[in-house]
Amino acid sequence: MELTTPTKLEFYDQMLKLQSKAILVHYFKGDDGRKALILDNTIFHPQGGGQPSDTGFICVTDSNLRFCVQDVRSKDGVVFHYGVAEDSSMENELEQGKGKEVILQVDESRRRLNSRLHSAGHLLDVCMRNVGFGHLEPGKGYHFPDGPFVEYKGTVPLNELQNKQREIEIEVNALISKGGKVYATVLPYREAAELCGGSLPDYIHPVSGGYKAYFWTTFVSNTGNDWKSHGNSESDSFHLLTVALFSHPVQGSNPRIIKLGDNPGCPCGGTHVSDVSEILSMKVSQIRTKKGMTKVFYTIGT
CATH class of the missing domain: 3.30.980.10 (Threonyl-trna Synthetase; Chain A, domain 2)
Structure with a gap:
């Protein structure tokens, strides 16, 4: 899968911000079986520079769907939020959710x-x-x-x-x-x-x-x-x-x-x-x- 638009890194300018909104760009399952969300912007810090990734949740606005973010990585400027939906029966909503607004919540203690x-x-x-x-x-x-x-x-x-x-x-x-x-x-x-x-x-x-x-x-x-x-x-x-x-x-x-x-x-x-x-x-x-x-x-x- 090729993605050319870099993810905007909100934590660059607002390191203390733990909640934000974004637009869902893509949901996919990788070759390793892991599922990931790609957003237009993120406050989640990907693993790198000797620092572990953030974890937390991503929720679809006006929906009960909650995606548990377990790992975050960056490749060629695109940030991949790896994790699982709390209710696997709602994955179809993510697959068809391109363009939907989502709410990001970073685990504060981590x-x-x-x-x-x-x-x-x-x-x-x-x-x-x-x-x-x-x-x-x-x-x-x-x-x-x-x-x-x-x-x-x-x-x-x-x-x-x-x-x-x-x-x-x-x-x-x-x-x-x-x-x-x-x-x-x-x-x-x-x-x-x-x-x-x-x-x-x-x-x-x-x-x-x-x-x-x-x-x-x-x-x-x-x-x-x-x-x-x-x-x-x-x-x-x-x-x-x-x-x-x-x-x-x-x-x-x-x-x-x-x-x-x-x-x-x-x-x-x-x-x-x-x-x-x-x-x-x-x-x-x-x-x-x-x-x-x-x-x-x-x-x-x-």
């Missing part, structure tokens, strides 16, 4: 946890610079509840690991206690670079469309065939392992920038807290250095 974990990962980047690790370049991030981490290109001397682990944890909790407003904005390349401290990562090109091919080539060259172990396909592994990028996050010369308080911004397509203080607390559970990379594991308070 979105909030995912946003806190993602913001914590970016705050960790800030702390790494503050404690003297500015030479470490942020790489892939995993902001899932089961063992979140950020991996950096570069190493830390083994005799410094324990002290630096404590230093990072003290610094990050000081920033959380201080708080600071968080906002997202889409900017032209030059303005985005200024907001991010003067430069942007190499995978974001000033020329529209250049970033994704560059990043994928770089990722495969660094991991060899190992990327295949991270997903069922090239698309899956791209979603799982990119940090601050999804299939939709930064489009060429107009990247979306997230700014945490007074700290430099960074490119990101995910959802975040409205204030740094909402992370509550953070523990740096472990730092590993191996093969030229440093991986920092963390947890957040409840």
Whole structure:
């Protein structure tokens, strides 16, 4: 099935919005047997950039039909809402429902946890610079509840690991206690670079469309065939392992920038807290250095 019209991502501009309306574009059953809804716009965040997908419900207006959203993915700019109808006998209504209005409801507790974990990962980047690790370049991030981490290109001397682990944890909790407003904005390349401290990562090109091919080539060259172990396909592994990028996050010369308080911004397509203080607390559970990379594991308070 080919779809050429990208899904409008409402969460890009309204990260705290948990309910909205959309128009049903298509309902179909994939080759894997899963059923999905495609809408003209969505507040559901698809899995990617190290962040899990949202879950929730999609209801047809003026109908008792409710579709349980269990997984959300994005491919070529089109968002697929995978799930099942609560009443399977009403699936025919979805099949014939093109053009109908639907109401979207995102699971609030899951979105909030995912946003806190993602913001914590970016705050960790800030702390790494503050404690003297500015030479470490942020790489892939995993902001899932089961063992979140950020991996950096570069190493830390083994005799410094324990002290630096404590230093990072003290610094990050000081920033959380201080708080600071968080906002997202889409900017032209030059303005985005200024907001991010003067430069942007190499995978974001000033020329529209250049970033994704560059990043994928770089990722495969660094991991060899190992990327295949991270997903069922090239698309899956791209979603799982990119940090601050999804299939939709930064489009060429107009990247979306997230700014945490007074700290430099960074490119990101995910959802975040409205204030740094909402992370509550953070523990740096472990730092590993191996093969030229440093991986920092963390947890957040409840």
